[in-house]
Amino acid sequence: xxxxxxxxxxxxxxxxxxxxxxxxxxxxxxxxxxxxxxxxxxxxxxxxxxxxxxxxxxxxxxxxxxxxxxxxxxxxxxxxxxxxxxxxxxxxxxxxxxxxxxxxxxxxxxxxxxxxxxxxxxxxxxxxxxxxxxxxxxxxxxxxxxxxxxxxxxxxxxxxxxxxxxxxxxxxxxxxxxxxxxxxxxxxxxxxxxxxxxxxxxxxxxxxxxxxxxxxxxxxxxxxxxxxxxxxxxxxxxxxxxxxxxxxxxxxxxxxxxxxxx
Amino acid sequence: xxxxxxxxxxxxxxxxxxxxxxxxxxxxxxxxxxxxxxxxxxxxxxxxxxxxxxxxxxxxxxxxxxxxxxxxxxxxxxxxxxxxxxxxxxxxxxxxxxxxxxxxxxxxxxxxxxxxxxxxxxxxxxxxxxxxxxxxxxxxxxxxxxxxxxxxxxxxxxxxxxxxxxxxxxxxxxxxxxxxxxxxxxxxxxxxxxxxxxxxxxxxxxxxxxxxxxxxxxxxxxxxxxxxxxxxxxxxxxxxxxxxxxxxxxxxxxxxxxxxxx
DNA sequence: CGCAAATTTCTCGTATTTTGAGAAATTCGC
DNA sequence: GCGAATTTCTCAAAATACGAGAAATTTGCG
Numbered sequence: 177x178x179x180x181x182x183x184x185x186x187x188x189x190x191x192x193x194x195x196x197x198x199x200x201x202x203x204x205x206x207x208x209x210x211x212x213x214x215x216x217x218x219x220x221x222x223x224x225x226x227x228x229x230x231x232x233x234x235x236x237x238x239x240x241x242x243x244x245x246x247x248x249x250x251x252x253x254x255x256x257x258x259x260x261x262x263x264x265x266x267x268x269x270x271x272x273x274x275x276x277x278x279x280x281x282x283x284x285x286x287x288x289x290x291x292x293x294x295x296x297x298x299x300x301x302x303x304x305x306x307x308x309x310x311x312x313x314x315x316x317x318x319x320x321x322x323x324x325x326x327x328x329x330x331x332x333x334x335x336x337x338x339x340x341x342x343x344x345x346x347x348x349x350x351x352x353x354x355x356x357x358x359x360x361x362x363x364x365x366x367x368x369x370x371x372x373x374x375x376x377x378x379x380x381x382x383x384x385x386x387x388x389x390x391x392x393x394x395x396x397x398x399x400x401x402x403x404x405x406x407x408x409x410x411x412x413x414x415x416x417x418x419x420x421x422x423x424x425x426x427x428x429x430x431x432x433x434x435x436x437x438x
Numbered sequence: 439x440x441x442x443x444x445x446x447x448x449x450x451x452x453x454x455x456x457x458x459x460x461x462x463x464x465x466x467x468x469x470x471x472x473x474x475x476x477x478x479x480x481x482x483x484x485x486x487x488x489x490x491x492x493x494x495x496x497x498x499x500x501x502x503x504x505x506x507x508x509x510x511x512x513x514x515x516x517x518x519x520x521x522x523x524x525x526x527x528x529x530x531x532x533x534x535x536x537x538x539x540x541x542x543x544x545x546x547x548x549x550x551x552x553x554x555x556x557x558x559x560x561x562x563x564x565x566x567x568x569x570x571x572x573x574x575x576x577x578x579x580x581x582x583x584x585x586x587x588x589x590x591x592x593x594x595x596x597x598x599x600x601x602x603x604x605x606x607x608x609x610x611x612x613x614x615x616x617x618x619x620x621x622x623x624x625x626x627x628x629x630x631x632x633x634x635x636x637x638x639x640x641x642x643x644x645x646x647x648x649x650x651x652x653x654x655x656x657x658x659x660x661x662x663x664x665x666x667x668x669x670x671x672x673x674x675x676x677x678x679x680x681x682x683x684x685x686x687x688x689x690x691x692x693x694x695x696x697x698x699x700x
Numbered sequence: 701c702g703c704a705a706a707t708t709t710c711t712c713g714t715a716t717t718t719t720g721a722g723a724a725a726t727t728c729g730c
Numbered sequence: 731g732c733g734a735a736t737t738t739c740t741c742a743a744a745a746t747a748c749g750a751g752a753a754a755t756t757t758g759c760g
Contacts (some may be wrong), residue, residue, distance in 0.1 A: 183745090183746085185448075185484075185488060185747080186447075186448045186717080186718065186745095186746070186747080187448055187449040187452040187453075187488045188447055188488055188491065188492070190449035191449075191488070191489075191492040191494070194492070194508075194512065197512075197515060198515070199515060199518055199519065202515065202519035202713095203519075205736095206736090206737085207736085215719080215720085216719070216720045216721075216737080217720090217737095218717060218719075218720065218721080218722095218737095218739090219718080219720075221736095221737060221738075222447075222718085222719090222738095223449075225737095225738095226447055226449045226450055226453070227453075229450065230450070230453040230456070231549075231550070232453070232502075238727070238728075238735085238737085239735085239736070239737095242516070242519065242520075243512055243515055243516045243519075245547070245549045245550075247509060247512045247513050247516060248457075248507045248513055248516060248554065248556070248572060248573045249549075249554065249573045249575065250456065250459075250505055250513075250514075250573075251504060251509050251510055251572075251573055252503070252511035252571070252572060252573025252574055253459060253460070253461060253464065253573070254509060254510060255573075256461055256464075256506045257461065257464035257465075257505075258504075259502065272742075273479060285507070287493075287507045287511075288493070292507060292510065292511065294510070309514070309518075310510060310513075310514060311510045311511045311512075311513055311514025311515070312514055313511065347655075374595075433748060445716095446715090447717075447718085448716095448717070448718080449736075452707085467707095468707090468708085477748080477749090478748070478749045478750075479708095479749090479750095480708095480709085480710090480748080480749065480750080480751095481747080481748065482707060483707095483709075484747080487708095487709095499706060500706085500708085500757075501706090501707070501708095501757085550737070557753065648732090
């Protein structure tokens with residue numbers, strides 16, 4: 177899958193430890209990690225100590241390590257500095273304010289052949305409308321949130337996705353040949369806003385529009401997620417208009433950038 | 439300040455790049471980072487490429503890098519897995535539900551000689567009650583949120599804090615000698631709940647209780663932050679009771695742990 | 701389109717680190 | 731304070747990180 181021929185650098189090996197920590201296994205010991213990474217026990221301890229020193233890992237008790245507080249702090253830095261998020265947030269709040277029914281508004285982006293949620297605004301009325309919250313990733317080929325991004329990715333990325341996910345593309349009905357796949361994407365590009373139902377969460381409807389940067393490259397999407405799949409055409413059309421203008425508004429604001437020099 | 443005599447490992451140097459990214463300077467180029475870290479330009483690029491490969495950095499445009507999406511994803515993993523946060527959340531919601539006035543409920547912890555917010559619940563009524571949100575850090579010696587943790591830190595940590603922050607401790611009125619400082623902390627330990635006003639944010643009042651783990655070591659604090667400094671004794675006493683029982687409840691729940699093996 | 705300037709990668713020999721194996725030290729539950 | 735488990739330390743061999751500058755690539759602009 178990944179991994180070109182080049183040998184890993186030492187730092188890459190150390191950072192590889194972080195990828196072991198998943199929802200299924202959020203606690204690791206140096207011993208088990210060493211076995212998994214095919215390094216000696218001593219090296220396992222060395223890697224863990226390095227990451228603990230950086231705050232990326234934290235020792236709960238002897239032999240039990242979890243992801244560390246530096247990550248929490250760094251994410252805060254990102255939320256604070258991210259110009260797209262800063263500008264999008266008030267737009268998302270206004271979009272949500274227009275909705276009477278239980279709903280969530282999502283801001284998403286492309287990351288590593290998937291789509292990741294960057295921010296969710298919700299008018300929570302008890303039950304959660306969408307489990308798609310900041311940092312969560314969803315497949316590239318299902319749900320309006322993903323599909324509007326997919327449709328506008330650069331040709332090179334599209335080709336790589338076809339190479340890596342041919343099977344999944346077929347099962348989601350986007351095509352069994354590369355030509356069919358490209359035709360599906362072309363069709364998606366025709367519609368300004370995409371509406372899909374039940375492709376990610378049962379009984380949820382998504383209405384999404386892509387967001388582009390100054391160079392007309394897609395940087396993400398804005399979406400409304402609704403509980404009720406029962407809506408008349410007219411109401412849906414109205415929401416599509418709102419989502420569309422939210423996307424354009426985010427683009428206009430984002431266009432100004434941060435002006436921060438490197 | 440930090441830095442014992444031992445030489446840095448290669449991975450430590452690479453990870454040191456991450457600490458360059460601050461709120462004041464969220465965008466860095468390999469060139470500038472290399473200068474700052476006293477390494478060659480080629481090494482600067484090598485470091486950045488390693489971090490980009492791990493997703494910890496992201497290239498915005500040529501020469502402009504920001505903290506990367508892997509951090510967002512890792513923080514999501516932490517929120518998902520952190521047993522304290524999982525158990526504390528509903529308790530915090532219930533605590534907030536008891537309050538009529540604009541308020542925030544905070545969960546905080548000790549991290550690197552400061553106190554970091556882990557979670558904030560708020561009944562937002564427009565203006566934000568507290569800017570102290572997840573990932574933000576505050577000084578160790580001001581505000582009830584910090585002080586209840588400070589008071590119960592192990593003697594070794596207390597001594598280190600005195601060594602590193604003598605000046606700050608004096609200006610916050612916690613003592614001009616180590617003996618005075620320890621006496622102040624002893625006094626803080628006497629009260630079950632601490633109330634302070636305007637020590638962090640102007641016109642804000644904090645009411646905080648420490649949270650302990652199974653070994654009676656302090657793991658953090660729960661707090662209510664209120665806008666109005668004008669409250670009668672009785673109302674405050676009532677809130678103290680609530681904060682205190684919230685802390686005890688979080689301890690009881692947390693006691694069960696995740697049961698996840700390393 | 702093509703040029704010039706800036707950015708980014710590559711090459712290479714040397715100096716420095718990293719690594720594994722096992723010994724030694726430390727920690728922790730009881 | 732004892733014994734078992736965890737964690738650090740030691741050392742020499744193997745691997746790689748490093749700087750300097752050349753080479754390649756990208757980008758802005760006419």
